[in-house]
Amino acid sequence: MQPNTRLDLDRIRQAQQEISPLFRDTPQFQSPTLGELLGCELVIKLETANPIGCFKGRGTEVAMARLARSLGPKAAVCASAGNLGQALAYSGRSRGIDVVVIAGRGANPGKIERIRRLGGLVELVEGDIETARERAREIAGGGNAFLIEDSENLDTCEGAATIGLELVEGAGRIDTVLLALGGGALATGVGHVMKTLSPATEIVCIQPKGAPALALSWRARSVVTTESTDTIADGVAGRFPIPEVLDDLIALADHVPLVEEASIVEGMRLLYRHAALVTEPSAALGIAAMLEEPERYRGKRVATVICGSNVLPERFSAWMRD
Template structure:
């Protein structure tokens, strides 16, 4: 029995609370991408939904529980995707949602947060600065602070992706997951290691934002002073101890990839799948590009976790 904060019965129950629009997302083999990479590649597409990322699987649980207990407001810090997801889930349940984000966050993500009716407060600094401000707002207003990855609901919502992977008919050898705060990695990893333990879970993080990966390898929290990556969605500096403990229980490996490989992954996904993805969603492809021998001849699944991308930046990455 895995010793984590997650619970398989709660994850199964989550399917009844998460709006069906975020569930049973497409998974398919991409032969062209597989030929390019020298392995069989299946895409698990988490972007064909109203918030264009997997994050609403978790915020649907959070918002449902808040509404059930009569809470009327919540605040979160976000690099962009969590804020959109909480805005969508909260609006559906009559919750007042406040999102704190960095001024450096992609404009497209910030515009979407506003469009979903959330109150948006911008701060100087990065996501860690936003987390401090969100915690202050929660204390001063007496409202719920939603903390991605620390709140187990965000992990167990993401874990429903794992249930869908288990339901797949085709066999696969490894699942490659973008690693940031750890909600998706620990959630999917927990389900896989409980129900399909032979499948390898490989977590992928940019070398310019390596805190969680370093922490996994050293089996202790390792922080960094700064981040330098285009993959803003996974650019945290302070791993959460409880989440690291869960990750240590379920992950088989955690690897770092270069920015050039992330950009190459973005380009390959556009060329061979027609998908426009944000950098975090290309991390799995980047990992294969940097270690082709490891994955040669194997069947890998990569989770396309978000497509909220700044188009000007995207054009620079793809066409320059």
């Protein structure tokens, strides 16, 4: 029995076929050292060992495979703090589709440089990701480019959902899955699959206290926006939740904690010290949640999705050192 969301298990299974092997069947393994430290059996689902260093290739592969087969324009546009842009540039180029990425001037420069290297055209705008989204809509409005709105576009959710299929098929029983909550594609995608195929699994979706819009919306059961964001986790920093995504999240999430910046840094440190992983802050939200509510997870078998490793090395080294 599938939960009542926009997502569909058959389409998710089809999506799996449209994703390059580069982004599929990613490592999922128990980390005995880190698990012992956190008092649980910890399963790491690693989404960083691919050409773009994050999970978003799953969604853009699905979207671009479908666009390539359609009669639509052979160009795509998105607003992105970086990771979606890299993913779209990669998936577009490998199918002969031109990609334009709109980003705010404050975006992570390492990510912007990689988008360009992957063949994407980057347009920087004043303001944050929400301003960039408006500009992307404007470009797509002309009809010459397909708009990828992360999380609103179902392909991005169903692409991310394939992570859930892999966990269900290969990672054994999972009591709790920990998911970074940004726009919502990862959380609702994986959440939909787990609630369908492993209904006993608890779905925990985490935002930073400094970018809480979707978490506050989930708690209020209606859209809450914020004036600004203030977090090192640039990959999940949105201000305007999408109503359809919020509805899906309400149907799927069991717990939506907000975590401190210090916990995110400590989570990154633990992943570095005990699992030899370089992660971007968003990828450490799961460990941060465990550090803030250890009792909730004790003795359980907990899976956390390491969703990205796109971080400036200088910043990462500084966080490890402080």
